[in-house]
Amino acid sequence: MYKEILTISAILFMLIPIVTIAQHQSVIAENAGPELVSDDFEFTEGPAADRLGNVYFTDQPNNNIHRWNLETGEISVFLENAKRANGLFIDNEGNILACADKNFQLIKITPQKEMKVLIDNFEGKNLNGPNDLWMDNKGGIYLTDPYYQRPYWERTSPELESQNVYYLAPGAKSLVSVAKGLVQPNGIIGTPDGKKLYVADIGDNKTYSYSIAEDGSLYNRKLFVEQGSDGMTLDNEGNVYLTGDGVTVYNENGEQIHHIPVDEDWTANVTFGGENHSTLFITAMDALYSLEMKVKGTRW
Template sequence: MENPHYEIRDPRFRDLLVSSAALDELYTGCRWAEGPVWFNDGGYLLFSDIPNERVLRWIEGAGTSVYRAPSNFINGNTRDGEGRLVSCEHGGRRVIRTEIDGTITTLADRHQGKKLNSPNDVVVKSDGSVWFTDPSYGILSDYEGYKADEEQPSRNVYRLDPSTDELTVVVDDFLQPNGLCFSPDERLLYVADSGASHKPDAPRHIRVFDVTDGKHLTNGRVFAHIDKGIPDGMRTDVEGNLWSSAADGVHCFHPDGTLLGKILVPQAVANLTFGGPRKNRLFITASTSLYAIYTATRGAQVP
């Protein structure tokens, strides 16, 4: 009997799945769940509830509690090489780092003297550089931030140098850059364009770039299209497959761009991450809920 949570498009997808795995709803009660990040050393998951202005913490067997409130409308989260939480804050229009003692450090809030739009999602490369997207979602209204005018001439993907703190635009031609992630070897960077969220005829695709000299992006091209909703957060597994959010669940793409299949989720998916002690559990933030399902692969670059 086929698992009702799976939609198989390519037989190779079966090798990535646990045929009997259940899709577990771990928590519900969010307004817009986002930004999951796994802390293996602590055995917990953090995730954002943006409109409710809080970051929640889920622990196996203990449930969900408030980690930070008010959160200043934190969206995407990740960890750096030292295990510190790095977050995109809509309210402050900045990227922040939570130090080990709990204090907050602003990593980036301006470019060329002007405020960023509303940093959305963030990844940290193995060399310590911080890469993030800066669409306008957090300043469109007072629902996920504070309504304001854009000061940047474009909605960019940025790289923050760890040694000089120099903030550089690495791509400037997205309508709404959103989720991003590296390939396992960090030679590729995938970036979602979710412009169709507010303009139906706009892009709803994922682009991929070659990472040159560890600092620049070249040879940008469309990697895959999302056929239901828009792409948002995404991650790669150890074999280089890309797992992307979509309106009907999680879409899994082979490194060659082939849609292998989908994990169907009852609510529109915003983001996802691999976690658990063996890095083989896929945590999914979807509208009002946090879901999880075990897989037959492991996430790449999971702290």
């Protein structure tokens, strides 16, 4: 019996790496790894893909929004003087929604590069600095508002007492605070059915899930994982991608299924773009990376 136990244990021990590798490779295309697209920037952030798979991202220190072209693979400047845009989201009409913290605003940029301020305050006070956002199927916008002191600000302290998540309902002219009690909310993403919202509290190294009510309010907060994140995305299998030390992938139960190392000191954000939205685009320090996947994004 002892020998049989040893034999079974040995077999199980040998199988563990195989199972781990199989799980480890489940979301990534075979033999694929992060590939450098370009490192001609200062600090990349806010990647977002349009319906075709073109990817827009920000270089906030240089105050530009760039565009990666699906057909040519080339990167060009889409917009200069972008009001220090950070997180981006592209709506169904092709407008870019941007968290622009130069003047603590949420703005809309049309395909013709016309800019409109959607919101610039909460209850008459300047926002901390809108950072990341997600739009629901109704056209409502959730945004995180952490405070990061910027060198281009004259102010040296926030006007608001807390760092919250806000919701701008369709057609509304003012924000509603929908998530409080966070240290420093940052990354945010919602499920395509509009029923769940993930919010990363990078200041407390935690990510939470919330249920979304019909009116856009949030309830039923649950700890998703003990990890914060700068940015995040979802794939069509419900896996959640968190950033910081490379990209860490969790299934919808909060179990880690993969870690994607990125050869940079910090990984800021991720999105799915490219053909069939099956390429993961990663913004990290001064660079943009791409990674071919077996899964794809949840939009378009």
